[in-house]
Amino acid sequence: NAGVTQTPKFRILKIGQSMTLQCAQDMNHNYMYWYRQDPGMGLKLIYYSVGAGITDKGEVPNGYNVSRSTTEDFPLRLELAAPSQTSVYFCASSYSLLAGGPNTGELFFGEGSRLTVL
Amino acid sequence: TQLLEQSPQFLSIQEGENLTVYCNSSSVFSSLQWYRQEPGEGPVLLVTVVTGGEVKKLKRLTFQFGDARKDSSLHITAAQPGDTGLYLCAGGGTGSARQLTFGSGTQLTVLP
Numbered sequence: 001n002a003g004v005t006q007t008p009k010f011r012i013l014k015i016g017q018s019m020t021l022q023c024a025q026d027m028n029h030n031y032m033y034w035y036r037q038d039p040g041m042g043l044k045l046i047y048y049s050v051g052a053g054i055t056d057k058g059e060v061p062n063g064y065n066v067s068r069s070t071t072e073d074f075p076l077r078l079e080l081a082a083p084s085q086t087s088v089y090f091c092a093s094s095y096s097l098l099a100g101g102p103n104t105g106e107l108f109f110g111e112g113s114r115l116t117v118l
Numbered sequence: 119t120q121l122l123e124q125s126p127q128f129l130s131i132q133e134g135e136n137l138t139v140y141c142n143s144s145s146v147f148s149s150l151q152w153y154r155q156e157p158g159e160g161p162v163l164l165v166t167v168v169t170g171g172e173v174k175k176l177k178r179l180t181f182q183f184g185d186a187r188k189d190s191s192l193h194i195t196a197a198q199p200g201d202t203g204l205y206l207c208a209g210g211g212t213g214s215a216r217q218l219t220f221g222s223g224t225q226l227t228v229l230p
Contacts, residue, residue, distance in 0.1 A: 111160055
């Protein structure tokens with residue numbers, strides 16, 4: 001049972017380079033998320049998607065872009081990498097009702113992608 | 119922006135001791151989740167509480183949601199080395215985005 005799969009696990013970029021972090025889930029979840037985790041800072045939401053074709057900004061979207069062409073895939077694009085983007089990136093998915101009720105959906109996380117920008 | 123503050127940030131205790139981790143906010147949340155994260159892995163859900171005053175037990179772990187749904191606590195009884203990890207609380211929003219706001223985490227180390 002794969003769950004949420006992220007690639008690559010590790011990557012070193014030079015300042016100004018671009019790259020895409022891949023994320024795929026096989027649980028037919030409608031919601032997908034990208035978080036970054038910096039030491040002592042918890043998880044910050046970058047972008048999220050409530051379904052195929054729909055994406056929206058989270059708390060820290062600058063310098064990133066996403067797309068959601070299918071239910072399964074949610075790639076995160078870094079354009080013009082900067083040292084401030086050095087972090088561990090986590091993709092997550094959940095199944096949530098689209099309207100009404102509290103948000104109690106469990107988030108399923110990938111193993112993370114450690115990115116260093118030099 | 120809703121903020122969640124966790125305390126303490128770091129906690130190192132001996133096996134067999136009890137401990138409590140706190141998660142506090144000035145905002146009201148529709149639900150509160152606790153996750154545990156081990157090195158090199160993503161967070162894994164431990165529990166979800168949705169009702170003010172709710173208490174849930176998971177073996178040696180006791181979770182409580184404050185009456186006003188602004189705070190939560192995690193109490194571990196007789197801690198074991200296997201409890202070592204980063205504990206994260208996450209508050210559920212009420213908007214259509216249904217986003218979670220994560221606390222900064224408590225790094226727990228249980229020494230044998």
